[in-house]
Amino acid sequence: MRKKNIFLICIFIMVFPSGCNDRQELEQQSYVVAIGVDKAEEEDKYDFTYQIANPEVGSSSSQGGTNEPPSEIVTITGNDVLTATYTANAFVSKKITLDHTKVIIVSEELARDENFLRVLQAAARTPQIRRGVELIVSKEKAREFIQLNKPVTETRPHKYFLSILNRVTRSGLSPNSELHRFFQITEGDADLFLSTYASAIPSEEGEGNEDEYLAGQIPKLGGSPTQFMGAAVFKEGIMIDTLNGHETRLVNILDPTMDIENFITTFKDPIEPKFRVSIGYSQDKDPNISITYNKDKPSLIEVTVDFKAEVIAIPSLVDYSQNPDYQKRLINQIISELEEQTNKLIEKSQKEYGTDPFYWSLFVRKHFLDVKAYEKADWNKVIYPNAKIKVRYNLQNLEFGKMLNDTSLEEVRD
Amino acid sequence: MLNNGSLKTREIVAILSLFLGMKLADSTPSLLAQKSQNGFWLVPILSFFILLPSFLLIMYLLKKYKDKNLIELMEAILGKWFGKALGLLFFTFVFLSLSLDSRNYVEQIKILYFPESPTKVIFFIFIGIAFFGAKKGIEVIGYTSWIAFPLIKFSVTLVFLLIFGKIIIQRIFPIFGSGIDILMLEGLQKASIFSEIFIILIAYTATKETKKFRHGVYLGSIFAFLEIILFYFIYTTVFDYNSIQKVAFPFHDITQYIQFGEFFTNIETIFMVFWLFAAYLRFIIFLYLITMIFGAIFEIKKFEPLLLPFSFLSIMIGLLPLNSISNELFLRETLFMIMSPFLILLPVLLWIVALSKGELRS
Numbered sequence: 001m002r003k004k005n006i007f008l009i010c011i012f013i014m015v016f017p018s019g020c021n022d023r024q025e026l027e028q029q030s031y032v033v034a035i036g037v038d039k040a041e042e043e044d045k046y047d048f049t050y051q052i053a054n055p056e057v058g059s060s061s062s063q064g065g066t067n068e069p070p071s072e073i074v075t076i077t078g079n080d081v082l083t084a085t086y087t088a089n090a091f092v093s094k095k096i097t098l099d100h101t102k103v104i105i106v107s108e109e110l111a112r113d114e115n116f117l118r119v120l121q122a123a124a125r126t127p128q129i130r131r132g133v134e135l136i137v138s139k140e141k142a143r144e145f146i147q148l149n150k151p152v153t154e155t156r157p158h159k160y161f162l163s164i165l166n167r168v169t170r171s172g173l174s175p176n177s178e179l180h181r182f183f184q185i186t187e188g189d190a191d192l193f194l195s196t197y198a199s200a201i202p203s204e205e206g207e208g209n210e211d212e213y214l215a216g217q218i219p220k221l222g223g224s225p226t227q228f229m230g231a232a233v234f235k236e237g238i239m240i241d242t243l244n245g246h247e248t249r250l251v252n253i254l255d256p257t258m259d260i261e262n263f264i265t266t267f268k269d270p271i272e273p274k275f276r277v278s279i280g281y282s283q284d285k286d287p288n289i290s291i292t293y294n295k296d297k298p299s300l301i302e303v304t305v306d307f308k309a310e311v312i313a314i315p316s317l318v319d320y321s322q323n324p325d326y327q328k329r330l331i332n333q334i335i336s337e338l339e340e341q342t343n344k345l346i347e348k349s350q351k352e353y354g355t356d357p358f359y360w361s362l363f364v365r366k367h368f369l370d371v372k373a374y375e376k377a378d379w380n381k382v383i384y385p386n387a388k389i390k391v392r393y394n395l396q397n398l399e400f401g402k403m404l405n406d407t408s409l410e411e412v413r414d
Numbered sequence: 415m416l417n418n419g420s421l422k423t424r425e426i427v428a429i430l431s432l433f434l435g436m437k438l439a440d441s442t443p444s445l446l447a448q449k450s451q452n453g454f455w456l457v458p459i460l461s462f463f464i465l466l467p468s469f470l471l472i473m474y475l476l477k478k479y480k481d482k483n484l485i486e487l488m489e490a491i492l493g494k495w496f497g498k499a500l501g502l503l504f505f506t507f508v509f510l511s512l513s514l515d516s517r518n519y520v521e522q523i524k525i526l527y528f529p530e531s532p533t534k535v536i537f538f539i540f541i542g543i544a545f546f547g548a549k550k551g552i553e554v555i556g557y558t559s560w561i562a563f564p565l566i567k568f569s570v571t572l573v574f575l576l577i578f579g580k581i582i583i584q585r586i587f588p589i590f591g592s593g594i595d596i597l598m599l600e601g602l603q604k605a606s607i608f609s610e611i612f613i614i615l616i617a618y619t620a621t622k623e624t625k626k627f628r629h630g631v632y633l634g635s636i637f638a639f640l641e642i643i644l645f646y647f648i649y650t651t652v653f654d655y656n657s658i659q660k661v662a663f664p665f666h667d668i669t670q671y672i673q674f675g676e677f678f679t680n681i682e683t684i685f686m687v688f689w690l691f692a693a694y695l696r697f698i699i700f701l702y703l704i705t706m707i708f709g710a711i712f713e714i715k716k717f718e719p720l721l722l723p724f725s726f727l728s729i730m731i732g733l734l735p736l737n738s739i740s741n742e743l744f745l746r747e748t749l750f751m752i753m754s755p756f757l758i759l760l761p762v763l764l765w766i767v768a769l770s771k772g773e774l775r776s
Contacts (some may be wrong), residue, residue: 015539021531099680127526131671132679162676180580180671187656257582365587371451371655374588 030094031055032085033071033157035141037038037119040077046119049075049325050096051157053321070155075143078251081129089256089305098128102134102161104179105142105198108338111232111239113235117186120237124179131180137232137239139199139216149226168196168228170247172260173211175231186237190361190379192353194231194251197242198290201225209266210243210306227350242359250338250345253305254391255358264312270324272331275316279334283307289360291387293367299383301360303391309334310399321400344389350387355380370400421621426614427637428563431700432642434610436696438645439570439665439689440519441742442607444658445750446646448743452655453591455646458608460601461597462639465608465758469635472761473628476618478624478774484671485710486616490602491768500659500760501711505755507612508707509724512700513731516541519693521738526666527686537729540697547698548705549718552620555702559695570641573665574648576672581651591655606753611635617704662739665689681755701725 011141026037036049046370050073074092078084085096104123133309154160168174175194185193199216202225206217215229230251231248236352243251252260261283269275285306291302311320320326349356361379368374377383447454472484479487482503489497518538528536547555590597614631621627649664652671661667667681669689705724709717735741766776 015542018531018535018539020529021535130680131667132673167504184654184657187660188654189656309712318506362582362584362587365584365590368588370453370588370590370593372593 002128006202008243011288014028018326024095024281026166028094030157031100033100034146035081035123036075036099036107036138036146036177037081037110037137038107038141039110039113042077044115045077047075047077047143047319047336048081048088049105049146050085050088051146052092052096053100053157056089057156065161071157073146074342076397080119082122082229094236097297098126099130101129101394102158103139103165104129104133105145107142107145108137108139108239109141109357111137111195111234114238116239117237120179120182121372124183129179131178131183133179134161134196135177135182136198136228137181138198139197139203139214140201140318143197144198147227149224151215151224163225164228165196169259170261172252173230173245173263174185174228175248175252177231182234185359186234186385189236190355191359192349192355194243194357195234196228196231197230197330198226198228202227206244208244209246210395211249211263211265213358214244226364233357235355240353246341247317247345248399249280250342251309251357253283254287254342255360255399256289257355257359257362267330267334269314269318271315271318272316275314277316277320277330278312279305280310280312282310291364291367293360293364293377293379293383296387298386299364301329301387301389303389304394305391306396308396312401314406317406319405321405327398331395331398333349335395338393339391341395346389347390350385350389352366354385356384360384420553421556421617421626421628421630423510423630423633425560425729426621426627426636428559428666429615430631430634430690431638431641432559432563432566432695433614433699434608434635435641436692437607437638438642439692440522441738443646443649443662443664444452444498444662445601445742445747446604446607446683447649447658448595449592451591452586452650452658453593454596454600454658455586455643455650456591456597456644457600457604458642460597461605462600465605465611468711468758468761469611471765472615473631475761475764475768476615477624477628479709481624483618483706483710484612484775485609485707491764491771491773498711501707503524503756504760505704505707505711507749507756508704510727510731511609511746511753512546512704513698513728514735514741514749515700516697517732517735517741518730518746519697520667520732520737521741522663523690526663527683528599534733537732540678540694541725543694543720543727544697544701546693548702548721548725548742551718552702554616555698556693559699561603562695566688566692569685570645573672573685574644574670575673577648577652581672582649583651585651585654586647593763603751603754606750606757608635609636609753609757611701613700613707615709616703637713642713662742701728710726 032050034051038047040047053074054068054070054072056068068412074088076084076088080099080287085098118324142207151160154163169176174196177195182193185191197215202215203216205219206213213229215227218227218229229245231243232239233243249263252258259282262280264280265279266276266278269277283305287303287305290302312318318326320330364379364383365374368377418717443454443501450457476482476487479490482490483508485501488501491497492500520540524531524533524536525713543667611631618624618627627751652662652668666682669685672681673679674681701721701724705720714720735745
């Protein structure tokens with residue numbers, strides 16, 4: 001009996017400590033929040049920039065406040081994301097862990113390079129990097145972007161990226177650019193992938209209405225220098241162009257796999273053209289896309305978008321709410337403006353890009369029985385560029401907010 | 415021990431649905447997707463219906479011959495020696511699939527959760543625990559499965575709910591994936607992904623009345639079948655047809671991807687616990703049933719001491735393949751392909767012989 005007990009104790013001693021093989025103390029790890037990737041001077045090498053969160057900042061345990069910065073930023077030249085973390089350990093004191101990475105930032109220079117897919121593939125292979133990580137293309141070098149990005153109030157980097165990306169995708173200014181989506185679209189080899197476009201260096205101020213900017217061009221004063229606006233367009237894993245915020249919004253409206261909630265934008269005032277009317281756009285339903293596939297002649301793509309609008313501000317003070325005729329003209333103006341812009345975007349994608357950023361290839365698939373036939377029909381070279389596309393916007397209701405009518409300017413100044 | 419079994423229908427359902435249903439969360443889907451692309455979720459449907467006649471046939475025979483388990487049935491119909499020889503062949507198949515499967519599970523645990531621990535250590539601990547579980551006997555296995563069943567299924571349902579928003583239904587088109595001919599062939603060749611429903615027949619006499627066992631097996635296999643189809647459907651719709659081929663462990667990829675709202679990210683460890691629990695149970699059941707088959711062939715009434723050598727042997731065989739990819743994509747696939755015709759034809763052979771001997775008339 002005693003022998004048996006000793007034997008059992010020995011077994012337990014052998015078995016249980018083996019669980020400690022993979023132990024990692026929280027104290028001994030550095031959590032990377034953002035990874036920046038740039039081309040290095042040497043060919044086939046890349047500069048990896050890691051933004052490592054400092055857990056002490058902003059936590060309740062350090063109410064006295066520390067003087068340490070909220071994050072540490074290091075740059076290392078290396079082959080792939082994971083190998084470089086080990087080199088970085090020469091001067092980062094803890095084990096670098098990528099489990100909590102929120103974003104991968106890629107410089108536009110690298111994104112336009114044909115080797116871009118290699119770097120990203122290597123990153124996706126690492127079990128630590130999740131499919132939910134967002135891909136961001138920065139106009140400048142990713143290293144500079146991370147260094148210059150100094151959020152004013154949300155100083156903790158993970159919180160910052162979480163909230164800003166959430167906000168820009170909800171309002172449609174930037175697309176949802178998860179790594180998962182990137183790989184599904186790139187490997188599917190039919191559509192264009194859109195990635196969030198950002199910049200921390202203000203460039204020449206752009207002109208146009210409230211959303212017709214690219215990151216860096218927004219005229220603004222104060223706040224964080226970083227701007228997230230518009231999208232980088234990827235074809236077959238290589239960046240080919242950028243879309244401004246307005247075009248990105250249209251793509252988000254037309255792509256049923258994107259979640260767009262609502263946003264406020266302006267349309268030309270149909271009665272007094274020098275003013276613009278502010279409209280809150282909201283969309284409860286995904287757009288309806290029906291594709292009639294014709295083998296020998298151009299296919300027909302019909303898209304119907306049901307949306308709701310709410311008049312937010314009428315600077316011209318025209319009485320839209322109670323004059324049915326004016327109302328009709330306003331509705332027509334909204335719809336025709338949307339349709340015109342959409343058609344322009346579609347034409348650009350058909351002629352310039354050769355394929356669509358709307359992920360519409362999903363809807364032609366049901367016309368084929370197997371992948372071979374589908375790939376032979378060739379969405380991005382034959383079907384889409386030659387298709388006849390009709391987009392119809394359908395205004396379901398028009399609300400006027402909480403005011404029945406605006407004060408007439410003449411009455412006030414009387 | 416065998417003759418005074420006391421399991422109930424619900425325990426058989428739990429055992430079978432854990433034993434077979436675990437296939438939704440290992441690397442079987444990526445094995446199937448290699449050739450059939452996004453049509454791979456249809457393969458188990460085809461396989462199930464290809465295997466169904468044979469399965470019903472053997473259930474019919476078991477009912478006719480009363481109170482005999484699978485091996486005893488084979489001996490009764492085919493004669494002692496031929497029956498034993500076929501039984502031994504069956505045992506070899508099952509044992510090989512245990513070894514390869516266990517390696518596969520160990521690799522998943524290692525790659526995803528314990529990257530720094532040596533494979534051998536994980537293997538020994540994994541099978542070691544399965545051994546201790548199996549040692550407790552079929553009743554305990556049955557109760558444990560029944561208790562664990564709701565918990566495990568709840569976690570699976572949670573995964574389903576959380577991934578629901580990421581599903582894009584249109585991805586199932588083109589409906590036949592890489593082609594209907596390939597799907598049919600795959601369905602036939604991989605029919606043995608449902609081999610578990612045959613393996614469990616060795617425990618035919620483990621319930622009080624065999625009627626309960628039959629009900630349990632029918633219910634359990636239908637449940638596991640639906641569950642597998644549902645999850646393969648999710649994999650097809652979450653991953654596109656070119657991507658699904660590249661994903662080695664779709665279930666874990668999904669648990670890494672989902673988040674509980676915006677604040678609770680990286681929640682895969684919660685699911686890992688339930689997954690591990692299910693995996694242990696699966697191997698406890700597997701190990702126990704295999705030893706039972708061996709015991710039945712060699713007429714060893716007290717077969718439980720054999721659990722230890724078999725556990726050890728399965729570790730040794732499981733450690734042989736160089737890496738998990740060659741294990742999964744080559745060895746396991748080959749095993750499936752050899753086992754499928756065996757499982758399809760065995761019941762037919764038994765039935766023909768029994769019919770010609772005139773034993774079915776009474």
